[in-house]
Amino acid sequence: MFVEQRHELILREVSERGSVRLTDLVERVGVSMVTLRRDVEHLAAQGLLKRVHGGVTRVRTDLPGSPAADTPTTPATGDTTLTIGMLVPSATYYYPAVIKGAREQAAKLGARLVLGVSRYDEAEERLQVAQLVAGGGVEGLLLTTTRQPDESHGDWLAGLKVPTVLVERRAGLGGPASLLDAVASHHAHGAFLGVRHLAALGHKRIAMVTRESPTAPRVRQGFEAALRDLDLSGYADLGIDQEGPSHNQVGDVVRAVRAEGVTALLVHNDEDALLLVQHLRSAGVTIPDEVSIVAYDDEVAALSDPPLTAVAPPKSAVGAHAVDLLIRRLTIGPQTPRQHIALLPELRPRASTRPR
């Protein structure tokens, strides 16, 4: 192999994997350590890669807040492939798409992703995080807490030993989690989009159907802001049990439609929307003729009969941006300001909404 080919191979390895040990490169390139070191020094002098203890990393001088190319640094990546941990509350609803986005972005950046699932159990959450950080040896953490972080999370979050990005959770103003980086869907904006779609179709009285969840308050906030700003009437207190809509709850919805002039519903989440549509049909309520329905989350909305118009949070992008932010933080270090990133959902019109 000629020197030029070696250089290209080295650069490709670094580009693909983010960081590589010299011992791995020796094997991969098939030269002596002496030759490899000379190649690496040469490429580093050209600014094409960066020497770190025991290995090389990609040059990332194009990131905001990153040091100039000539500033000596010791990236947190060290000399091995970066390993990051990810803890989500569910591996079946909503989070599969977030995980997929995170995995793909980690692969692009040459990092390894280790997954933990808390199943909305707070003790399990603490345990999983401890295991990821201690046992799994992760260098950074993507964390979706089982509920919105509050004062009770203070000591735990402050004691985390690795840089952490909060995912799909919003820290209260000034609360202990507000000093973490965070990436989340802008659910208030998403709910606003859903109501605006209904308002554009001529609906004037709209109700929101929701179950208790860490996300519900933000969906409700957007729903109520939209009612106010768009001069509509309606209310947000039709509830759904954790087990799905009960007989009484379906009755409440039927009454809202038949007796209280409600012509459209925003239903969060959309698994409940699918069930609700079935119950309403059994009760003789036709969709979208009698009531238009916008589902929130877009997990299964397209599979309903009729397919449900839905607000789709950018789940995959949330995962990707969270990985990107965490790896920036690990690469650049603490000197750039913490950031909270909100990604905007989109509306996907289908057959469950029509002009009033």
Add this chain to the structure above:
Amino acid sequence: MFVEQRHELILREVSERGSVRLTDLVERVGVSMVTLRRDVEHLAAQGLLKRVHGGVTRVRTDLPGSPAADTPTTPATGDTTLTIGMLVPSATYYYPAVIKGAREQAAKLGARLVLGVSRYDEAEERLQVAQLVAGGGVEGLLLTTTRQPDESHGDWLAGLKVPTVLVERRAGLGGPASLLDAVASHHAHGAFLGVRHLAALGHKRIAMVTRESPTAPRVRQGFEAALRDLDLSGYADLGIDQEGPSHNQVGDVVRAVRAEGVTALLVHNDEDALLLVQHLRSAGVTIPDEVSIVAYDDEVAALSDPPLTAVAPPKSAVGAHAVDLLIRRLTIGPQTPRQHIALLPELRPRASTRPR
């Protein structure tokens, strides 16, 4: 020059400038167009750069939402250096640091930045933007409107012909600007930090001094949230004229300190804080003995006597992230979700605050 050196030179040019015309490279590398094309094809086949019409660009497959390396794309960058426009309301207060951050990041990414200043004049703002987009030929825009965008900005913003990132302005929920990308300091968090610092020093009754500005509502929001959450008393209605604190306004502050039990002030902005400190000293009020002061903005706070504890918004990082987001948008296109990024301010303790 050997082929290896040529390749390195080409990669360095692309790395430094983001995108380069082939005609420029021919001159720079000093070879024939035939040789250059062969080199470029070779490097492109290795995935080390990307061929576009008339030139080459850096490979950016590591961005969230970016296409996979093997997907054919036509980056918005075309075959010339990217030119982006930036419109700010002031080139003397606050924005110099934002501009500096933007300029440095643009240089890192090989883009050219063209600046316009509206001087808080809305007609001037519209004119400058039209000139940047039409006459200046900018491909993207960083926009700080003279006031918070509202419904009246709808048609204008929708009619902008280039991707636009809103800088240091927050779009109202569902408003016309909410569909733009946005980067801003998290001023509510900043104000919270200032009040928490005072609370930690034992102050129980804190007043906020402010002038009308697009930023003031967010600072007030954080101030009031902090009073509530930290169980303090105080108020946010001590005003300052556009020309600086008037005689009566200084009198109001003196009365708050001498007659109403106020022991600490949050003053927004910090040019006013500096003036207020001088007036208070003339009135015989000693700082920090009689009243502690936290300035908001940290433009001139360190120059005051005594140097003022201040909340520092991450101005330079806001400029850098805005450029980064705009160039991602120009490179990746519209398929990734819009994002709103909030960057957290920090507290810089100096001599104007002390334990009560």
